[in-house]
Amino acid sequence: MKPTRLFDWGYGVRMIDGYDLDMPGRTGIYVIEGEALTLVETGPAPSVPYIKAGLEELGYSLSDVRHIIVTHIHLDHAGGAGLLLKSCPRSDVVVHPRGQRHLADPSRLVKGAKMVYGEAFNRLFDPVVPVPEEKLTVKSEGDSLDLGGGRRLDFMDSPGHAAHHFSFFDSVSRGWFTGDTAGVRYHHTQDLGFTFYLPSTSPNQFDPDAMKQSMKRMADRSPDRLFFGHFGMSDEPRKVFRKVSAELDHFMAIGREAVAAGEGADGIRKRLVEHYRAALGNRGCGEDHPIWEPLELDLKVCAMGVEWYLLQQKKKA
Structure with missing residues (x-):
């Protein structure tokens, strides 16, 4: 321990x-x-x-x-x-x-x-x-x-x-x-x-x-x-x-773009990672900063949820 x-x-x-x-x-x-x-x-x-x-x-x-x-x-x-x-x-x-x-x-x-x-x-x-x-x-x-x-x-x-x-x-x-x-x-x-x-x-x-x-x-x-x-x-x-709430809007906008491009959950993940690497990089988070390990793990799971929600909405339309 x-x-x-x-x-x-x-x-x-x-x-x-x-x-x-x-x-x-x-x-x-x-x-x-x-x-x-x-x-x-x-x-x-x-x-x-x-x-x-x-x-x-x-x-x-x-x-x-x-x-x-x-x-x-x-x-x-x-x-x-x-x-x-x-x-x-x-x-x-x-x-x-x-x-x-x-x-x-x-x-x-x-x-x-x-x-x-x-x-x-x-x-x-x-x-x-x-x-x-x-x-x-x-x-x-x-x-x-x-x-x-x-x-x-x-x-x-x-x-x-x-x-x-x-x-x-x-x-x-x-x-x-x-x-x-x-x-x-x-x-x-x-x-x-x-x-x-x-x-x-x-x-x-x-x-x-x-x-x-x-x-x-x-x-x-x-x-x-x-x-x-x-x-x-x-x-x-x-x-x-x-x-x-503001970041949730970013999640959904990025998700819609990826789904429209046929990229699926992995495409959403890649776009989210790119977005937040740029945003946090501008605030001093270098490549070796400790935030990246938990954040990239979370974004992978979050992308799956965003895709699931958008596909459910598409079925209802």
Whole structure:
């Protein structure tokens, strides 16, 4: 294992680096402190040892955990839930209603991830352990979760990245835990004086209009901060929403051009990479900058989602 990395922004919110895809700063597992200790996201199964080590460093035992919340059921957010739950005897797993059956029987999740990641699946995600149905708690639009001590989480259906996605607002930090609906925070560019944000448009439920509407609903609550699945916290929510919406428009324009030219998902990927290499190169990101490895991986998956959406729209026309 790599060294445990912990982050603390106050308000009783900590974060453990889960080293998803064996990368530092990829997927964050949040610890919401209070009377009912709560974890947000688990990452895939290989992240579970980091969660255990992080909790120990923070002075908590696994039996202290009361809730494990997954914003959606993609394996980089929820793949480790069943495995972690085995060590958290007093916890449930909180999930969107559309995700409940897939955590109880993750066979379709596994099949879909293998199509994307191929031979790397076992190294990156295995094992994917089912969550017992009696340990699943469903939260829908308008539901809340009382964590005690005056802390409440309010849940909102937040499609766009996936149909099985919710986000929730924390009354103490006044922050949204956004999962992937409000995009990805690329902290890697902070050495150059800025943070970079892009939408996450993975297949097969991506919907750009729903994504924009979800972000608008988050903005309407006037949050003070956003906590991202990938990766960390921003205290500039409105700037993030504007930036991600603008980049989403770029994604779709580039996708339409590539599809019209008959280039498919790989053509979209190549155009996206070319676009962002130029844009970030102009801001000082050289060829060896650490942003490129995660960004190019993400753009490959995002291109697949953009193509899927455009082909679905074509079928409806």
